[in-house]
């Protein structure tokens with residue numbers, strides 16, 4: 001990716017007849033792109049926004065072995081996901097690490113010995129590959145917990161965790177491929193298209209979302225990895241499927257990490273069999289997530305007042321130190337794509353719906369639809385899709401592994417409030433297709449997640465830095481750079497500040 005400019009990539013996307021076009025560059029699309037490039041296919045990866053800008057930027061970053069499935073005694077799923085987790089820990093060294101978690105039973109919840117037995121069963125089902133679970137009455141994070149609600153100690157057990165962020169995890173699958181015939185284009189939407197029986201290939205109509213320019217691409221086969229938009233994309237192309245997605249909105253709030261908070265805490269809620277996480281991540285702790293059924297993706301991608309109230313309510317019940325809305329330094333929201341039968345209409349709590357992957361191969365046309373899924377098992381899923389694809393379109397014409405390996409030395413620079421230097425904006429523009437402020441602040445770095453008010457700082461004290469970044473993104477276009485910064489500030493004020501009560505305080509300060 002690093003050796004070609006965006007213009008060159010777009011030209012290549014029009015000139016080449018690809019073996020496969022993947023619509024959607026979240027975790028599913030990116031891991032599939034990696035798998036297919038490695039097998040020597042000519043692959044086009046497209047995303048209407050940035051790589052990982054959908055659900056994949058909003059996860060809890062846990063690589064877990066299917067603990068949730070024990071609720072329904074789905075032993076097969078637990079064995080499968082535990083194996084996937086352990087392979088990821090083993091094979092993706094540097095990107096996935098093993099991580100201890102502490103499960104904190106509710107004082108009025110299930111019998112804690114029964115709960116401990118469930119963790120033992122979980123451990124046995126993963127062939128004892130992880131640390132043996134243990135019940136501890138007192139532990140370093142005890143002082144963070146509200147003992148009135150949780151006085152039964154904590155169960156320590158081991159899972160996996162992404163090392164830096166979910167966005168970086170996605171990017172890492174993509175950026176190592178830069179051979180001819182491997183094209184990954186962000187901010188490029190698939191608007192329409194049709195299959196030509198004569199040419200035996202799909203013609204896709206593309207639009208560059210940054211410039212409005214239109215272009216076309218050709219591919220022998222298409223894989224729909226559009227996550228919560230997959231049904232819509234299938235509809236555009238007239239593809240029918242026995243499945244569809246149900247949507248569940250998940251919101252996390254971030255607060256400044258308490259001293260000594262190193263191990264993620266999973267609180268038993270005692271309601272709907274759900275849990276509440278307090279997850280240390282860099283300088284913040286993530287609280288949540290929510291689990292709310294929504295009717296459309298649009299309805300779900302913005303956090304609402306009720307989401308913040310729910311998160312604060314549980315923080316104040318579970319934690320020893322009170323949390324107020326003004327303590328929230330960031331919010332992150334995503335929608336889980338949950339696979340259900342096409343005629344599904346039931347109104348159940350979304351946690352009761354399966355988190356499994358599903359692949360549907362169209363019988364008439366070379367079109368593959370992917371549903372559901374999670375970070376755990378994404379590599380296995382990519383292999384499964386690639387195998388199905390090979391059966392359908394044959395082996396790649398080229399031999400060998402076409403991965404170029406990791407990008408060269410990362411240039412770094414500091415940003416106020418960040419614990420360590422971050423990849424520099426110039427480096428990200430040249431090497432990682434970074435095109436917008438959001439691309440940089442949210443997905444190439446964790447600035448908008450780790451420093452307050454999406455990187456602006458409590459009193460806009462980081463604004464000069466944000467302006468400097470905008471100038472690097474739009475060299476020689478001062479008006480454009482200014483407008484982009486104004487839009488960014490307005491958005492933070494209208495969403496984050498409004499939800500956390502800061503707008504009132506800020507206006508109040510201004511008046512005084």
Ligand SMILES: Cc1cc2nc3c(=O)[nH]c(=O)nc-3n(C[C@H](O)[C@H](O)[C@H](O)COP(=O)(O)OP(=O)(O)OC[C@H]3O[C@@H](n4cnc5c(N)ncnc54)[C@H](O)[C@@H]3O)c2cc1C
Pocket residue numbers: 023024025026027028029046047048049050051052053054055056057058059060061062063064188189190191225226227228229233248249250251252289333334335336337372373374375376
């Ligand atoms: C709150 C929360 C916590 C979670 N925690 C975990 C966890 O700890 N562990 C775990 O394993 N999983 C977790 N998940 C689930 C996991 O994050 C998702 O299953 C996964 O990110 C979905 O990836 P995806 O590639 O299917 O979808 P997405 O990441 O949404 O990618 C789909 C992409 O398709 C693009 N697209 C759509 N339409 C078009 C078009 N017409 N043209 C071009 N591009 C298009 C979108 O822009 C988007 O980037 C969590 C989810 C949520 C919401």
